[in-house]
Amino acid sequence: MTKNFTALILASLLTLPLISCVTTQPRYIIDSDTYQATGKSERIKTIVLHYTVSDNERSIKLLTEGKVSAHYLILDHNDDKIYNLVPESERAWHAGDGSFAGRTILNDTSIGIEIVNAGIQPEYRGALRDGKLKYHPYEHFVAFDELQIKKVAQLVKDLTLKYDIAPKNIIGHSDLAPSRKIDPGAKFPWQQLYEQYGIGAWYDEADKRYFMAQVQVAVPTIAEIKNEFREYGYQINDTDVWDKPSRDVIYAFQLHFRPQNPTGVMDIETYAILKALNKKYAGTENFY
Ligand SMILES: [Zn+2]
Numbered sequence: 118m119t120k121n122f123t124a125l126i127l128a129s130l131l132t133l134p135l136i137s138c139v140t141t142q143p144r145y146i147i148d149s150d151t152y153q154a155t156g157k158s159e160r161i162k163t164i165v166l167h168y169t170v171s172d173n174e175r176s177i178k179l180l181t182e183g184k185v186s187a188h189y190l191i192l193d194h195n196d197d198k199i200y201n202l203v204p205e206s207e208r209a210w211h212a213g214d215g216s217f218a219g220r221t222i223l224n225d226t227s228i229g230i231e232i233v234n235a236g237i238q239p240e241y242r243g244a245l246r247d248g249k250l251k252y253h254p255y256e257h258f259v260a261f262d263e264l265q266i267k268k269v270a271q272l273v274k275d276l277t278l279k280y281d282i283a284p285k286n287i288i289g290h291s292d293l294a295p296s297r298k299i300d301p302g303a304k305f306p307w308q309q310l311y312e313q314y315g316i317g318a319w320y321d322e323a324d325k326r327y328f329m330a331q332v333q334v335a336v337p338t339i340a341e342i343k344n345e346f347r348e349y350g351y352q353i354n355d356t357d358v359w360d361k362p363s364r365d366v367i368y369a370f371q372l373h374f375r376p377q378n379p380t381g382v383m384d385i386e387t388y389a390i391l392k393a394l395n396k397k398y399a400g401t402e403n404f405y
Pocket residue numbers: 166167168211290298300
């Protein structure tokens with residue numbers, strides 16, 4: 118009995134090194150040199166700009182400790198810092214439900230930038246009534262600090278070059294979620310970014326004037342106008358009336374492209390700007 122037991126221990130000791138030798142063999146080798154594909158592109162397609170509706174301290178807390186985040190945070194400190202909270206290779210949780218240019222789940226394919234700004238002035242708040250957005254005029258929004266805009270512009274410029282982002286894919290949170298969000302608001306200077314830094318999309322004035330004249334000749338139907346919104350990238354329903362969700366899209370568009378007079382009501386100038394943008398940027402989005 119004892120002899121057998123000793124033999125068993127000896128046998129298992131002898132087999133041990135054999136087992137460990139087998140497990141150290143690699144399962145496969147990655148060869149990255151022999152074949153290369155041409156069908157590929159950057160994962161990042163869109164830049165989404167936000168305002169925080171909070172001061173510096175609270176914005177930092179909200180974006181670092183909670184369930185919302187952004188890749189970059191721009192405080193209103195008088196310095197040259199931009200805080201990187203999430204690596205660009207990872208998803209930040211900033212976009213939520215929405216769609217733009219046929220893409221949904223924007224968190225997967227976008228870089229989110231949060232700018233510290235109070236949004237609507239305190240005396241005009243209470244934006245959500247019965248769960249519906251209120252269409253604040255330009256004057257209700259709080260202006261951005263010029264240094265913040267300079268930092269945003271330089272960061273967006275670098276990201277645009279790095280990821281080859283199409284001009285119309287540089288958007289506000291409201292552009293992708295018109296019925297939920299109004300940030301970065303009417304005082305975010307999209308036109309200044311386009312003119313001073315060559316960032317994002319903006320229409321040509323001559324085209325706008327042309328299409329304003331055209332509307333007098335042939336009045337477009339609601340369906341035709343909604344198609345123009347879809348062509349630009351907005352998600353809009355196909356009802357034949359300007360119901361609340363449709364007016365939310367008009368308002369989001371006006372916040373971006375006619376910020377001095379955002380009303381949520383379709384008018385000749387809004388339509389002409391939309392047509393001018395589609396003329397200039399048709400087919401320029403990067404679908405792949
Ligand atoms: Zn936002």
